[in-house]
Amino acid sequence: MLDIDRILSDTPGVMGTLFFDSAGSSLPPLPVLDAVIGHLRLEAQVGGYRAAEVAGERLAGVKQSIARLIGAAPEDVALLDSAGRAWNEFFSAVPFERGDRILTCRADYPSNAINALKAHKTLGVSVEVVPSDQHGRIDLGALAAMLDERVRLVSLVEVPTNSGLVNPVREVVELAHAHGALVLHDACQSAGQLPVDVAESGVDAASFTGRKWLRGPRGTGFLYVNPKTTAGLEPRVLGTFTTAWTGPDEYEVAKDATRFEQWEGNIAGFLGLGAAVDYLLDIGVDEASAAVRASARLLREGLAQVPGARVWDLGDDLCGIVTFSLDGADSVSVAGELAKHTVSCHYSRRTSAQHDMAAKGLMDVVRLSPHYFNIASEIDAVLELVADIAKAA
Numbered sequence: 001m002l003d004i005d006r007i008l009s010d011t012p013g014v015m016g017t018l019f020f021d022s023a024g025s026s027l028p029p030l031p032v033l034d035a036v037i038g039h040l041r042l043e044a045q046v047g048g049y050r051a052a053e054v055a056g057e058r059l060a061g062v063k064q065s066i067a068r069l070i071g072a073a074p075e076d077v078a079l080l081d082s083a084g085r086a087w088n089e090f091f092s093a094v095p096f097e098r099g100d101r102i103l104t105c106r107a108d109y110p111s112n113a114i115n116a117l118k119a120h121k122t123l124g125v126s127v128e129v130v131p132s133d134q135h136g137r138i139d140l141g142a143l144a145a146m147l148d149e150r151v152r153l154v155s156l157v158e159v160p161t162n163s164g165l166v167n168p169v170r171e172v173v174e175l176a177h178a179h180g181a182l183v184l185h186d187a188c189q190s191a192g193q194l195p196v197d198v199a200e201s202g203v204d205a206a207s208f209t210g211r212k213w214l215r216g217p218r219g220t221g222f223l224y225v226n227p228k229t230t231a232g233l234e235p236r237v238l239g240t241f242t243t244a245w246t247g248p249d250e251y252e253v254a255k256d257a258t259r260f261e262q263w264e265g266n267i268a269g270f271l272g273l274g275a276a277v278d279y280l281l282d283i284g285v286d287e288a289s290a291a292v293r294a295s296a297r298l299l300r301e302g303l304a305q306v307p308g309a310r311v312w313d314l315g316d317d318l319c320g321i322v323t324f325s326l327d328g329a330d331s332v333s334v335a336g337e338l339a340k341h342t343v344s345c346h347y348s349r350r351t352s353a354q355h356d357m358a359a360k361g362l363m364d365v366v367r368l369s370p371h372y373f374n375i376a377s378e379i380d381a382v383l384e385l386v387a388d389i390a391k392a393a
């Protein structure tokens with residue numbers, strides 16, 4: 001059972017706004033603010049190097065917390081600045097050869113898709129989109145039929161930026177591994193609103209961001225790499241000190257996930273990320289996830305009653321991202337109207353999810369993403385506002 005009173009008093013951002021943008025950049029709770037600001041103050045007093053030494057144990061604890069959250073070992077986690085960076089650090093380490101195939105899904109995210117297209121242009125690999133099934137998820141039958149020994153990588157977005165869809169991860173990994181392909185799991189929109197367990201899924205790598213459902217600071221993210229299947233992969237760019245310069249003409253790449261890190265980083269941000277993960281672990285991932293899904297369900301049910309509103313989330317197992325459009329209104333303006341009434345939400349354009357938006361025939365959708373700190377009266381208030389905007393459209 002969530003202690004909603006405590007959660008609200010820990011979340012100053014809920015005062016005076018109806019915050020429905022946790023898929024964008026959520027509201028950090030007080031322990032995250034304290035961790036970040038406290039470390040910045042310490043840096044101002046003693047300098048960044050000394051401050052990092054003082055925070056050494058807590059800094060090591062960040063990876064331990066992340067490891068607990070995702071079912072990994074701490075040494076298999078690299079701290080980075082975003083999910084996009086994490087995804088690309090791994091992707092660019094894969095030694096693609098001309099003629100290799102990359103399989104992606106309709107839920108693909110722009111920076112993933114664009115870098116795969118670049119690999120097509122520069123390395124001569126093919127990039128193929130696996131069709132979706134009748135529920136909108138990656139079609140496992142089609143995936144099985146497309147897999148062969150030339151598939152080097154399956155790039156799977158579990159939860160897209162622009163809908164409540166949840167793609168199956170473990171099933172994709174099982175199929176891909178049977179053909180010797182690696183799986184790169186984009187868990188950017190998953191962690192914090194859904195359980196993520198890399199030991200259970202068996203993925204080869206997974207990318208995460210801090211600022212969304214985890215409620216961490218901006219400019220933080222992390223990469224998980226599977227030590228069993230990716231030990232030989234050398235990052236495209238080796239970091240200072242995370243790779244040892246062992247002699248004038250030689251270097252030694254770290255064996256663990258630190259090989260994907262840079263030595264320099266946002267220490268205050270990482271401490272904030274650790275505080276965010278601890279906060280979530282304290283609340284309970286399953287409790288948080290159930291609350292998110294329940295609020296999203298209420299929103300979808302309410303939107304279905306609004307004349308002229310269409311809900312666009314596909315799937316029989318939807319998560320916390322709720323997308324809709326209003327007949328006769330473009331979604332950017334609808335989000336703008338909502339903002340005038342203190343609703344923080346966002347929209348997704350065609351360019352945010354080319355495959356999925358084209359399949360739906362959409363140029364844009366409004367995106368509401370409730371977190372476990374949103375209460376029923378806020379959901380009612382948003383639905384009323386949407387109904388008013390729909391009437392005026």
Ligand SMILES: Cc1ncc(COP(=O)(O)O)c(C=O)c1O
Binds near residue numbers: 159
């Ligand atoms: C599904 C998905 N993947 C990756 C990203 C990129 O995350 P970041 O902005 O942390 O690089 C996003 C951001 O919205 C996303 O929604």
